[in-house]
Amino acid sequence: MIRLEQLGKSFGTLRVLKDIDLEIKSGCVTAIVGPNGSGKSTTIKSILGLVKPDHGTVIVNNRRVNGDCEYRRQIGYMAQIAHFLENLKVRNVFELVKDVRNSESVTLDEELIGRFNLEREYDKKLKNLSGGTRQKVNASLAFLFNPAILILDEPTASLDPVASRILKEKIHNEKAKGKTILLTSHIMSEVEELSDEIVFLLEGNVFYQGTKQDLMASSENDGLEHVIARMMEGAAA
């Protein structure tokens, strides 16, 4: 479980997170949605320690995160953009992350490497890969160490439909294994398909948090995209 308590973050004069409280439940898929600049990425990065909150607390699996890095062993992260060291080969990137994770004692999950046919790309340099293939490497790295928590930032944004379907199946399967999955997306059909819980962020505040069913029940059954769009319009009005 991940809990954020009174988490606040400003960049200069811009308050990106306004003392938010949030609980990401274990064993389900939580989607963070919201317009650009609403604080989605900052929330995710605060959990990972990439962004240092001004105040508030991040608790991951009952342990308060306070500069320690070991808790990230339980987390797999897929960033929006995958530009790594350009002259390394794909195999080097996998070796690097395995090396720094000291992964000898972990049973590796190489399913995505196989399903994305990444073995064929192993000896190619990263600078010679397409954006989609880089993102496949990125996704495979996130799932590789069997982490209990998966954080996926716009996971299917630059994947082709086949790769996107494979990744969504993987997310479903991992959820079935009881993993905690947190994702952001602008694709509402994807959010509807994958998520159990929805967090709607708006201007640094949690505007809505609840189950997808509750959110849909409050609407006239015209799809999540319409519900979210109405919430955005309502908030803007």
Added chain:
Amino acid sequence: MTTLKILKYHLKDLLNSKWVIFYGFFFLVITEALFDLGGNPVKTVLSMMSIVLMIVPLFSIIVGVMYLYNSREFVELMLSQPIKRSQLFWGMYGGLSISLATGFLFGMTLPFLWHGVVDLQGWDYWLVLLSIGLTLTLIFVAISFWIALIFEDRLKGLAGVIVLWLLFGVIYDGLVLFLIYYFSDYSMEKPVIILSMLNPVDLARIIMLLKFNVSTLMGYTGASLQAFFGNVTGMLVSASAMFAWWLLPLFGGFRRFVKKDF
């Protein structure tokens, strides 16, 4: 241990980079050409000095700043793993410094070796030049990291390092001369010694020229330093100031890296 692992992969990346390869061959071609023109190792070292003092800071500071900006997503990937920020910083700094140092040593060493510098008079000059080049690499990579971590916008960062290089390598001497001219009624020896400490490129040049004992090429700062301290103490004082020039930006950059939002 993790730092060494990160450093290893940075080396693997950078030693395959066309920029580092170009850098190594640049020094190889220039050094070889100077040998072919002059033939004398001491003269070659003296000619190479001016090139090393200009090119090493320029290349280190520009490649350093661009490397850090281009590694943004890589830093995110690494920091989402169970590793400390300090381990990543030292791995990246070590990887880039060692790669550029390798390119520099490759280009500077081979011609001296095959022209038999070890058997000739002048190998000690050559060693001082190599040490100066390596120290400038460490200093300017550290400065580039610091600047890249201060400016979020890569255009500002790039402009910043170019202005800094121009200041240290080109404008500074003119400024010192202007000050000496402007305050010509006063004794300027001590202020000029202090001013020379504020410019790592000037310090490097002074160390080389104190070694060569060519007071005509030292400029006012070098001559003042020589007159004040003598050759050996002058070199030691300058080397200590260069050490400070390495530590200050390195720890400035480190502190920013540890606190920065990625």
